[in-house]
Structures are given as C-alpha cells and as structure tokens.
Amino acid sequence: MDPLLEPFDLGSLTLKNRIVTTAHAPLGYTHDGLMTERYLRYQEEKAIGGIGLVMFGGSSFVTPDAHSFFESINAGDPRIQDDYADLSARVRAHGARTIVQISHLGRRADDHATWLPTLAPSPIRERAHRTWPKVIEDFDVPRILAAYARAARYALEGGLDGVEVMAGSGHLPDTFLAPRANRRTDRYGGSLENRARFLVEVLGAIREEVGSGFAVGVRLPGEESSADGLSGEDCVEIAAHVTAHADLDFVDVMYGSGFTHRELAQQIPSAGTALGFKLAMAQAVRDVVDVPVIHAGRVADLATARHALREDLVDLVGMTRSHIADPHIVRKLMAGQEERIRPCVGASHCLQGNDTLCIHNPATSRETFIPQLTSPATHRLRVTVVGGGPAGLEAARVSAERGHDVTLYEAASQFGGQVLPMTRSARQSEKRSITEWLVAEAKHAGARLLANHYVDEDDLLKETADVVIVATGGMPDTDLPQGGGELTLSSVDVLGKAAPSGRTVLVFDDHGGEQALVVAEHYLEGQDNTVELVTVDEHVGHDVGHTIMPGYKTRLLQGGVTLTTDTELLSVEKVDGRLRATLRNVASDAVSQRVVDAVVVEQGTLAMDDVYEALKPHSSNGGALDLERFRHGLAQPESPEGSGFRLFRVGDAVSHRGIHAAIYDARRLCQNL
Structure with a gap:
C-alpha cells in the first residue's frame, strides 16, 4: 500500500490515511469569532477530497486579551460549540477527523480589537505585530490556564476529536520558551524547566479538563529562523522535556518564528525554497519523543510526502497549502490520477490580501458558489477561445469539462502568455506549472489547443461558434508622461x-x-x-x-x-x-x-482588444456582460436562437488583471456556460 494511504492511530483516533492539513487562519471567513458558511465549506471540501485529518482554526484565541489579527475563531466563546458540531458532522460524513488549534497569542494579539493590553513574559515588543505587551502578573496565569481548559472543553463538547496548543511562531507559550523573549528571574524564567513550565501547566490544565480519549497535542518550533532564536538543539531539548512532563497524543513541528517580517517569511517558505527543506528538523524531534510527529513545510507534492513517511522522518505529513491548491489530492491519488493533481506552486497568493485564495484555483474558499468540480452542461455548444494564457486556458478547460466542443487559438509557439517570461528564472520556475496544468487538463477534457495559429475577425466570423471568448492578453505599457x-x-x-x-x-x-x-x-x-x-x-x-x-x-x-x-x-x-x-x-x-x-x-499592460472590438458588432450581445450574474458565477443570458454568437472577453484582454483574476474571470464565465 502507498504509505500515504495507510491508516494511522493518533492516540484514540484512527485516521484513514496519513495526510493532514495543519491549522491556519483563513482571513475573512469568520464573523464575531464564529464560523461562517464560507469557513465551513472551505474546511469540508478537504474531507470531501479524501483527507484523513482536518486541523483547523489557526490562532483561535482563548481570551479577549488574545484576540487574533487574523480574524480567527473565538475558542473561548461558548457559542462556538454549535459551529464545531456542524463542522465535525460534515467532516465525519466523509470519513475524516477534526482537531482545532487553540492559543493565547500573547504579544502578537490585536490590542485594538478589544483595547486590552497584550501579554508577554517580559516587556519586549514583537516587531512584526508591533504591540507593547504588559508583563504577565501572578493573577494572570491561573486565568489563562482556566481559559485554555475551557476552550478545550468547548471543543470536546462540540464534537471535535482533539485540540492542538499553539506554542510556536511567537504565541504566548513559546515566548516563555525563547530566551530572547523571556528575561524573567522567577519560576517561569532562566532554566529550560522554568521556561517550559507555563506550557506544561497549560497542557496539564487541558488534560485534566478533557480526560483521556480526546486528542491533545502541541505545535512546537523545531528551529527558529534567527541567529538569536532557538536553535535546532534547543528545540529538540524542549520537545523532549515537554513530552516527558505532559500527557500528549502528538507533537506538530514547525519551522521559524514570528519576531520580524523576515522571520515570518522564512516560516512560510515560498517558491524557490527546496521541497521538504526542514524534514530533517522534524526527524530530530521525532527521535527524542514517544508520540507521533506531524510536520508541514514545503511538502508541496506527493513525492515529497511519500519520502517523508517511507524514510520515517514523520508520522503524519502536513500538506496545507497543497490542499488550498487542490483539496481533492487524496481522491485523485486513490483514483490513480496523481498526475492530475493541481500543483501548489509556492506563490503564497493564499497569504496575501483579505482572503485565502489560491493563485490558480479560483474555487478554493469560494465553494459556496464556485464548485471545485465542473458540472456537465445540458446541451453542447461550440466554443472558440482566442488566446492561450491563463484566462484562455481556463476558459477552454472549464468549457470542455462541461462537454462543449472547444477550440483554442494561440498565436505564439507556446501556451502560457505572460506566465512564461515571469517564470524563466530558476526561483520562479515552479509557477510555470500553472499553465502546464491547465494545458494538460484542457486536453484531457477534449479541448483542441492550437499553437502557432494567429486568427483575426475574418477567420473567426467564418466559424459557426455559439460562443467566442477573447483572452488575447495585453501589451506592456511603457508610455511616459514627457516622452521616451x-x-x-x-x-x-x-x-x-x-x-x-x-x-x-x-x-x-x-x-x-x-x-x-x-x-x-x-x-x-x-x-x-x-x-x-x-x-x-x-x-x-x-x-x-x-x-x-x-x-x-x-x-x-x-x-x-x-x-x-x-x-x-x-x-x-x-x-x-x-x-x-x-x-x-x-x-x-x-x-x-x-x-x-x-x-x-x-x-502593467494595455488590453489587446482589436479582435474583440471588431467582433462586437457581429455578436448577439455586443460583448455585454451581466455583471451581477458574472459576479456570482451564474449563467449569462442566452441569445435568441439564430441571432449569432455571444462574445465575451476575460483576463488582461479586459484590463491588467493578474493570474488569479484572469483565471477567476474565465471560471465564473464558463462554469455555467
């Protein structure tokens, strides 16, 4: 059996495979600290796609003075139990299990959300999140311990399978662990035993509250990405100490810390970073603990994940951003379609802006109105696409998957549009997989992709297309105000x-x-x-x-x-x-x-719209788009029979749009064509 598909016992849980997504905080998916339908569908989709364990709720906060910058779950609100029950039922219906991450964010909390001071073991500011923390007082500790225990009980009573305590990336527990953030001289500072005391007490309070049979784990640093941070040897010693003094079911090992923006960038490595580049760090922790070890970090493909398990580097492999690119990884693996998995290209588009969006999967986090899988059309159309960049390729792929007769014309010798020059450097080369995947999938769906085929309005008017989609892209804008x-x-x-x-x-x-x-x-x-x-x-x-x-x-x-x-x-x-x-x-x-x-x-670019403008007078809709229907991914109005073809344009042929916008344009237009 493929090691990725082997069942695995995590404490009292039996997982159906060894692929997990680690907890993260999708931005904009909560309201008042509670899950929206968007949040629930985003997590549910991974279970539909076959994953064994959905870890969710990154930076879910347990007290008001730990409010997250990332619009995370309020794990200290009793109302969250209803959301937990809903999510757990959805995920279990597909054979997966759920674990929520709970945290006190310490000095990286949002002090303007509640106008309460942030907390830290010492009055040292974190540069990345910019708050000046109050030093924790004696009476703060039992209050925080009780909050952790209460949040864990809400998870248990809400029907989840476990909790993970975040003790990495600059949250409160690991600011106690790190000497550069902890200058205390009392029982919580100095020696490793003292610096780890707070975390051990948190884990003890949780276990006492939830009892046995409920998974309790901790996410620990395996190495901090700073000369004055925790070294790999420090982190191995911490992991050994914590697991020896707390009743745990797993350890989740992460790389890096969050003190500066540079450290945050190293913590979430992007394109150009070697795949699985910190697996050895996770293995070093695994060698000294007696509980299963999870690790996620540039495990962007199944080959790397498989290697991690076969070489006994970890017990469960986290493929978090990979599931943002394609939440159906396991389903495709089980169907013998590994080559059809949409690749994570390390663009980190999912970490920008106010939404967790994949640069080339427009359905992710929009599952409420953009399904991951294309549905068949009720009647077949002849669709012509002009242009083989990201927008045109997505239009061809989706239209062909709908069952339409699709022909795409590309004037250049290669498909890919402006993705091609941007990916010629070695560090950017992974992003070429965006259009390579689109080409392969469009062909798999039956679309005819014709390179070296320049077409003008006369050529297109000779065809008997029902729909013409112009995706001709744009030309670089180099005009200057005073010439040259x-x-x-x-x-x-x-x-x-x-x-x-x-x-x-x-x-x-x-x-x-x-x-x-x-x-x-x-x-x-x-x-x-x-x-x-x-x-x-x-x-x-x-x-x-x-x-x-x-x-x-x-x-x-x-x-x-x-x-x-x-x-x-x-x-x-x-x-x-x-x-x-x-x-x-x-x-x-x-x-x-x-x-x-x-x-x-x-x-940026200026739209190459000559063909579009020439075709407008000959089209039945004059190129018009019903924006409200388009916005929600609904079908565009049909034209009267015999009135001619409908004309649309997408991507940079409209205006300078970028890869995600271009693909999203095409998906919204074509998913109900």
Missing part, C-alpha cells in the same frame, strides 16, 4: 533573454507587484551590473505579500541594488549613446536625472 517610452524595455523584453553583464540599469515600477522585483533580481544574475529600482510607491513591492517581500529585499540589497521610493519616471532621452532618465520625487517635487545603459518600465 519607445527607448525603454518592458519586463517581458528583459526576462525573455539571458541577463547581460557590465550594464547600468534603472528599473521603474509603477505597478507594485513582483514583476519589477523579478527584473531587478534577473539583472543580478549577470556580472557587474549596477541596478537601481525606482518606484512611485512609498516602498518597493507595494502590493507584494509580507511573506514574500522580505526575501526579495534580502536578495536585492545583498546584490547591491539601490532602492528608491516615492519617485516617478518622467522621460527618457538619448545622450551620447546612453539614456538619460528624468525623475521627480512625488513628495518633494525635486527633479533628478540618471544616465544609464538601459531603462526598464513596469506599468
């Missing part, structure tokens, strides 16, 4: 070639995404290049997530890139065989100039 845009390069121009050497380059970013950062990093791959990254925003990478941006900053600064903010590019002109760029600071209005060898402009 024709002398510049776009991100696509630069990333389509090997990095030159010995060049002085100015990269101008009026976009805020990863594009300009990737360009600047690309130039560092050449020899002796001098690079300045200029942005009109108040900081570089304005729209890049906080778990992604620190990595870029580290690489760019170590490579000598100059970062200039609050500055716009006005013009470029030729001077003695070089280029003179004129800049203006948008805060002071000061004008300055640079003389360089190349200027790269990143300002």
Whole structure:
C-alpha cells in the first residue's frame, strides 16, 4: 500500500490515511469569532477530497486579551460549540477527523480589537505585530490556564476529536520558551524547566479538563529562523522535556518564528525554497519523543510526502497549502490520477490580501458558489477561445469539462502568455506549472489547443461558434508622461533573454507587484551590473505579500541594488549613446536625472482588444456582460436562437488583471456556460 494511504492511530483516533492539513487562519471567513458558511465549506471540501485529518482554526484565541489579527475563531466563546458540531458532522460524513488549534497569542494579539493590553513574559515588543505587551502578573496565569481548559472543553463538547496548543511562531507559550523573549528571574524564567513550565501547566490544565480519549497535542518550533532564536538543539531539548512532563497524543513541528517580517517569511517558505527543506528538523524531534510527529513545510507534492513517511522522518505529513491548491489530492491519488493533481506552486497568493485564495484555483474558499468540480452542461455548444494564457486556458478547460466542443487559438509557439517570461528564472520556475496544468487538463477534457495559429475577425466570423471568448492578453505599457517610452524595455523584453553583464540599469515600477522585483533580481544574475529600482510607491513591492517581500529585499540589497521610493519616471532621452532618465520625487517635487545603459518600465499592460472590438458588432450581445450574474458565477443570458454568437472577453484582454483574476474571470464565465 502507498504509505500515504495507510491508516494511522493518533492516540484514540484512527485516521484513514496519513495526510493532514495543519491549522491556519483563513482571513475573512469568520464573523464575531464564529464560523461562517464560507469557513465551513472551505474546511469540508478537504474531507470531501479524501483527507484523513482536518486541523483547523489557526490562532483561535482563548481570551479577549488574545484576540487574533487574523480574524480567527473565538475558542473561548461558548457559542462556538454549535459551529464545531456542524463542522465535525460534515467532516465525519466523509470519513475524516477534526482537531482545532487553540492559543493565547500573547504579544502578537490585536490590542485594538478589544483595547486590552497584550501579554508577554517580559516587556519586549514583537516587531512584526508591533504591540507593547504588559508583563504577565501572578493573577494572570491561573486565568489563562482556566481559559485554555475551557476552550478545550468547548471543543470536546462540540464534537471535535482533539485540540492542538499553539506554542510556536511567537504565541504566548513559546515566548516563555525563547530566551530572547523571556528575561524573567522567577519560576517561569532562566532554566529550560522554568521556561517550559507555563506550557506544561497549560497542557496539564487541558488534560485534566478533557480526560483521556480526546486528542491533545502541541505545535512546537523545531528551529527558529534567527541567529538569536532557538536553535535546532534547543528545540529538540524542549520537545523532549515537554513530552516527558505532559500527557500528549502528538507533537506538530514547525519551522521559524514570528519576531520580524523576515522571520515570518522564512516560516512560510515560498517558491524557490527546496521541497521538504526542514524534514530533517522534524526527524530530530521525532527521535527524542514517544508520540507521533506531524510536520508541514514545503511538502508541496506527493513525492515529497511519500519520502517523508517511507524514510520515517514523520508520522503524519502536513500538506496545507497543497490542499488550498487542490483539496481533492487524496481522491485523485486513490483514483490513480496523481498526475492530475493541481500543483501548489509556492506563490503564497493564499497569504496575501483579505482572503485565502489560491493563485490558480479560483474555487478554493469560494465553494459556496464556485464548485471545485465542473458540472456537465445540458446541451453542447461550440466554443472558440482566442488566446492561450491563463484566462484562455481556463476558459477552454472549464468549457470542455462541461462537454462543449472547444477550440483554442494561440498565436505564439507556446501556451502560457505572460506566465512564461515571469517564470524563466530558476526561483520562479515552479509557477510555470500553472499553465502546464491547465494545458494538460484542457486536453484531457477534449479541448483542441492550437499553437502557432494567429486568427483575426475574418477567420473567426467564418466559424459557426455559439460562443467566442477573447483572452488575447495585453501589451506592456511603457508610455511616459514627457516622452521616451519607445527607448525603454518592458519586463517581458528583459526576462525573455539571458541577463547581460557590465550594464547600468534603472528599473521603474509603477505597478507594485513582483514583476519589477523579478527584473531587478534577473539583472543580478549577470556580472557587474549596477541596478537601481525606482518606484512611485512609498516602498518597493507595494502590493507584494509580507511573506514574500522580505526575501526579495534580502536578495536585492545583498546584490547591491539601490532602492528608491516615492519617485516617478518622467522621460527618457538619448545622450551620447546612453539614456538619460528624468525623475521627480512625488513628495518633494525635486527633479533628478540618471544616465544609464538601459531603462526598464513596469506599468502593467494595455488590453489587446482589436479582435474583440471588431467582433462586437457581429455578436448577439455586443460583448455585454451581466455583471451581477458574472459576479456570482451564474449563467449569462442566452441569445435568441439564430441571432449569432455571444462574445465575451476575460483576463488582461479586459484590463491588467493578474493570474488569479484572469483565471477567476474565465471560471465564473464558463462554469455555467
């Protein structure tokens, strides 16, 4: 048997397989600390997809002074028991089990949610979450212990299978454990036994409250990502001590801490990080404890997960972000369709903004109106798609899965659109799997994908399509306020070639995404290049997530890139065989100039809409879209029989949209076509 599909006993629980999702906090899915239907469906989908254990409720808080920044569950509210019962029933109906994470967030709590001071063993501020904590007083400890016990009882009485105490990532218990956060000289500070005392007392209070037969575990650091943080040896010693002094059913090992944004970024590794890069850390903990060990961290594919189990590195393998990309991993594995699993590409799009959204699975966390599986249509249509980027490929895939007769035309020799240049660097190459998967799935569904096929309105009017979907993308916008845009390069121009050497380059970013950062990093791959990254925003990478941006900053600064903010590019002109760029600071209005060898402009794209505009007068709907129906993924109005084809456009052919928006456009349009 595949080790991933083996049953496993976790305390008194029998799990049907050894794949789990670890607890995290999907943003925006709770209301007043309670689960919404969106939250319930998001978790339920993984059970439908065959997973053995759904761990949920990351950073669920047990007291008002531990309120989460992440819109987490209020585990201290007795009303949560009804939600637990609902979720447990849904998950168990598909043979899975549930464990909730409970926590006091300590100094990383949201002190403005309740206007109560945060707490910590010592008055040391965490830079990432920026609160100044109150030092815990004697009377705080029994109050917090009772809150943990009460939250565990709510989980038990709500029908869940267990609780996990969060003691990593800068929450209250591990600030006691870490000497850099704990300067106490009483019974809670100094020696390892003293620093671990609070956590041992928390676990003891919980076990006394819930008794045996209810799983109790703890999430511990296996190593902190800081020179002055807990080392791997420290964490192994902590794990051995805690498991020896508390009645536990499992240990969940995590990497990193949350003191700074750089540490947070290392804690949740993104594309370019080796798969399973900290499994050895989890194994070191497993070697000294006598309870099962769970670990999640860049276990992005089944090959890595299988390796972790076969080599006895862990007992249960966490595939959390992988299930955001595809919650039906286990179902596909059991059906012999491992190659059809939608891959996690490490984009960390799920960690940006106010929703937990996958960069290329628009159904995740929208299950209430965007199903993970496409349903068949009642009658077959002939669908023509123009353009083979993410939007066009998704339109072709979904339409073909609906049972329609689909033909996609792509003018270039390769499918992928602007995903291709953005993924030519080794660190970004995983993201090419986005369009590779779409191509494979569209073909599997029966769509005809034709590369090297340029079509215009005359070609399309000769066809007898019922629906034409224009996904022709956009062209880079390099226009400048005072001229000279024709002398510049776009991100696509630069990333389509090997990095030159010995060049002085100015990269101008009026976009805020990863594009300009990737360009600047690309130039560092050449020899002796001098690079300045200029942005009109108040900081570089304005729209890049906080778990992604620190990595870029580290690489760019170590490579000598100059970062200039609050500055716009006005013009470029030729001077003695070089280029003179004129800049203006948008805060002071000061004008300055640079003389360089190349200027790269990143300002997004302008829609390539010639075909769309030419087809509009010939279509039955004039290209019109019912936005309210589109917004909710409902079918667009049918045209009268014999009135001609319906015309739509998606992705960058509308405006500069980005990968997720492009795919989401196509999915909403086509899922009820």
